[in-house]
Amino acid sequence: MSANELRAKRNRLADELKRAQAELGQAESLCQHKWSEPKYTPIYHESYLICRKDPPGVGGADRIFEDIWSDPKTEDIWTRTCSKCGKEETTTSVETRTEVHKTPKFRS
């Protein structure tokens, strides 16, 4: 296929994708979702190099003697799926609930 043909094909498919996304969005918005129980689906982020130490002979008073790494972290993510239309939703938001414990208290 020539570059021109490939470009035309890409444009045609991009249009088709846009249409499919719009139709899917509409189908999803019409669904009266029936959500599954949220599943905990965390993502683990490995530590990565933030700053490499300065090579010998470089830098002044603020020279960096050690490589600086980020802390690895686990991102809390929950996913729920609609059993009717298959839509998947994820969230990182949580609600914090405080439990109230009732303890009997008598006048001494």
Ligand SMILES: [Zn+2]
């Ligand atoms: Zn649904």
